[in-house]
Amino acid sequence: MKEVVAVDLFCGxxxxxxxxxxxxxxxxxxVDIDPRCQFPFEVNNxxxxxxxxxxQLKKGELDSWYNGAxxxxxxxxxxxxxxxxxxxxxxxxxxxxxxLLGEFQRLIEETRPExxxxxxxxQLIGHEVFVEFVGSLEKLKYSVSYKLVQCEKYGLPQTRKxxxxxxxxxxxxxxxxxxxxKPEKHRTVKDALHGLPCLQAGxxxxxxxxxxxxxxxxxxLDRIKSSKQGGTWRDWPEHLVAECHKxxxxxxxxxxxxxxxxxxxxxxxxxxFFGFGNxxxxxxxxxxxxxxxxGAILQSFPRNYQFTKPxxxxxxxxxxxxxxxxxxxxLGQIIGKSIMRHIENxxx
Numbered sequence: 284m285k286e287v288v289a290v291d292l293f294c295g296x297x298x299x300x301x302x303x304x305x306x307x308x309x310x311x312x313x314v315d316i317d318p319r320c321q322f323p324f325e326v327n328n329x330x331x332x333x334x335x336x337x338x339q340l341k342k343g344e345l346d347s348w349y350n351g352a353x354x355x356x357x358x359x360x361x362x363x364x365x366x367x368x369x370x371x372x373x374x375x376x377x378x379x380x381x382x383l384l385g386e387f388q389r390l391i392e393e394t395r396p397e398x399x400x401x402x403x404x405x406q407l408i409g410h411e412v413f414v415e416f417v418g419s420l421e422k423l424k425y426s427v428s429y430k431l432v433q434c435e436k437y438g439l440p441q442t443r444k445x446x447x448x449x450x451x452x453x454x455x456x457x458x459x460x461x462x463x464x465k466p467e468k469h470r471t472v473k474d475a476l477h478g479l480p481c482l483q484a485g486x487x488x489x490x491x492x493x494x495x496x497x498x499x500x501x502x503x504l505d506r507i508k509s510s511k512q513g514g515t516w517r518d519w520p521e522h523l524v525a526e527c528h529k530x531x532x533x534x535x536x537x538x539x540x541x542x543x544x545x546x547x548x549x550x551x552x553x554x555x556f557f558g559f560g561n562x563x564x565x566x567x568x569x570x571x572x573x574x575x576x577x578g579a580i581l582q583s584f585p586r587n588y589q590f591t592k593p594x595x596x597x598x599x600x601x602x603x604x605x606x607x608x609x610x611x612x613x614l615g616q617i618i619g620k621s622i623m624r625h626i627e628n629x630x631x
């Protein structure tokens with residue numbers, strides 16, 4: 284058996300790393316600039332966390348982590364905020380916001396790992412920096428494939444669309460076929476969240492500090508009581524409807540103040556998923572928004588995944604951001620399975 288070793292750039296709390304490890308890859312190190320990621324990354328993955336901006340990372344450090352492995356995998360998800368606003372205006376490839384993807388490209392050019400993978404927002408696929416990134420891989424003689432992935436077709440209990448790229452020195456490589464292709468096979472909110480203790484808004488579980496929900500004002504408590512699964516604020520009595528939604532300009536904004544549906548995947552988990560008014564993040568039956576733990580589970584983190592040190596009360600804005608920005612573990616596992624299958628078929 285050849286030794287396969289991976290490094291995860293922009294690793295965050297370890298969603299991609301955890302998925303790759305579940306698929307059988309040895310992720311020896313993760314790199315991120317956010318110190319809040321160190322504890323969850325290291326304690327859940329037993330890997331080295333390097334607190335550093337990728338633009339300060341050198342070839343020698345990567346080489347030391349790979350330590351002469353037979354097959355080196357370099358993974359990364361450059362921060363997506365610049366690309367997610369691409370449709371709102373043209374951006375220059377020289378803009379500072381694009382720099383981190385360029386640094387990922389630099390490290391590939393310097394170290395020439397056998398396999399590269401990248402996950403990012405769908406909007407990136409139409410941008411010049413992505414075309415340049417793919418072109419640089421092809422010049423280095425990588426076989427490159429990429430596709431827009433509907434994550435619910437791969438067993439994630441949420442509707443989430445992401446761009447996944449795979450590149451290999453060994454030959455053609457591609458993502459495995461969907462594992463949950465038909466709608467009736469999709470994992471649902473109920474599949475994911477069954478058995479968790481009931482909560483009231485503003486309360487937390489005695490057994491799991493991450494299973495805590497945000498408080499609701501009296502008005503929002505009345506609103507969620509009047510909300511239906513999969514419904515909108517249009518289901519409410521007139522006196523509960525916000526003034527902005529009564530105006531002509533606000534009547535079409537129905538993707539807020541909604542309850543999830545038990546028997547369907549959740550909407551895309553964002554960094555603000557813990558707020559009832561921030562999207563369709565109301566619990567299907569309980570009168571509250573989903574908890575931090577429930578958001579993590581919908582991102583396919585294990586139920587015992589730790590995000591804060593013991594005794595530290597999780598902050599909604601901090602932990603919500605870490606969870607919402609993470610690569611879903613299930614998607615990481617699918618990427619890992621695709622890599623391992625490719626190695627079995629091509630790297631004799």
